[in-house]
Amino acid sequence: MGVYAVTGSASGMGAAVAERLRADGHRVIGVDRADADVVADLSTPDGRSAAAREVLTTAGDRLDGAVMAAGMGPTPGKIATVAQVNVLGVTDLLTAWLPALQATRGKAVVFGSNSSTTTPFVPRGATRRLVAGDVAGAIRILRRIPPLAPVTTYAASKVAVTQWVRTHATSPEWAGAGVCLNVICPGAVETPLLQGQLDGATGGHVRRFPIPIRRFGTASEIAEWVLLMLSPAADTMVGSVVTVDGGTDAWFRARDW
């Protein structure tokens, strides 16, 4: 049985993944702001480095897998925090955990979003800066586009983590060392994050977003995909972006291939 780090383990899809891994007999080290094995605030550099260190100590420097589900939705007034959590909360921790993943030839799954392919006019200058870890530089660009800044920042954060995965996954340190790194892109999934969007100012927009299967996904459905991406079935899956969104991305971009 393996040892897995799961960020965002206290709620939604991270909780569903943690529960599913534990049900299979694995040991899970959950990371979240509360109700977790490792309590840390991933929006700050200190919180990220404490979380990275504590997980490594708890895991004995060997991780069979890491699932990066901690994240915030579009949040007015908090666009810098969203960028810190959604981008650096993934990239800083995975960078710190890479040797522990190499020790087992493990796997990592990062939560992207179908908003990374379905949100128009995401400034490339901002995503480039986020991929490079320059959150302040990205925010200077994103602040120029109110009132859409929260939605665009969220999409930019998900474009950035996806690009970070695809540029690192194929490197000697990741694929070359036997560590598979991939992205899962859910569409709208019934979790507290989605409920917050439905209850907020963008609720109408979220409800009108086309979903060909005519329903939201569930956290346990997405957890099944993540488990598959952590399993031996994914031994040759590297830098892949797995969209599981009820058809929204295909609806918008049928010929964009």
Ligand code: NAI
């Ligand atoms: P959720 O809100 O249910 O869970 C997210 C978890 O991240 C929470 O437990 C929260 O405490 C944690 N978190 C947030 N900020 C943190 C911080 N500063 N430090 C430590 N932990 C923090 O959300 P959900 O829906 O399960 O989201 C999981 C991932 O999936 C996120 O990355 C989200 O962006 C992504 N996603 C969600 C979609 C949805 O419709 N629910 C759609 C597409 C992607």
